[in-house]
Amino acid sequence: MSDQEIEQELQAKGKTAPRLTPADIDAAIVSEHYFTADDGALNHGSVTVHNPQGVQERSMEALECLTFCVLVLRNGFTVTGESACASPANFDAEIGRKIAREKARERIWPLEGYLLRERLSSEA
Numbered sequence: 486m487s488d489q490e491i492e493q494e495l496q497a498k499g500k501t502a503p504r505l506t507p508a509d510i511d512a513a514i515v516s517e518h519y520f521t522a523d524d525g526a527l528n529h530g531s532v533t534v535h536n537p538q539g540v541q542e543r544s545m546e547a548l549e550c551l552t553f554c555v556l557v558l559r560n561g562f563t564v565t566g567e568s569a570c571a572s573p574a575n576f577d578a579e580i581g582r583k584i585a586r587e588k589a590r591e592r593i594w595p596l597e598g599y600l601l602r603e604r605l606s607s608e609a
Contacts, residue, residue: 488507488510489507492506492507503601503605504601505594505597505598505601509597510590510593510594510597511590512559513558513559513593513597514556514557514558514559514590514593515557515558515559516556516557517554517555517556517557517586517589518554518555518556518557519552519553519554519555519582519585519586520552520553521548521549521550521551521552521553521578521581522547522548522549522551522553523545523548523549523551525548525553526545526548546573547573549573549576550569550570550573550576550581551567551568551569551570552567552568552569552578552581552582552584552585553565553566553567553585554566554567554568554582554585554586554588554589555589556586556589556590556593558593558596562596564589564590564592564593564596565589565592566584566585566586566587566588566589566590566591566592567585567588568580568581568582568584568585568588
């Protein structure tokens, strides 16, 4: 089920206690940034730990297929998500960004859930 479907079901069942909504999660995001591992290696230096002879080309191709998303939250904390493509022929930058963003966004739920629970416990 998607976040929206779950929220609709909660509303339909009259669940009105404090909770996080998909809108709350989206509101926590102030900026998003995308790059591939190749971008990072080429633009910001690369440390090669192990690279046997003849593997350089294949390594660079692999880095081009790994997409990262960094979401900056309203308090300055960051969460990350990634998307890797097994077959370079199937790599699509837009799809990679969507998958990486969704994985990063999923990591916000437990953080925001903790903050909500902390607020609720201090009210009790």
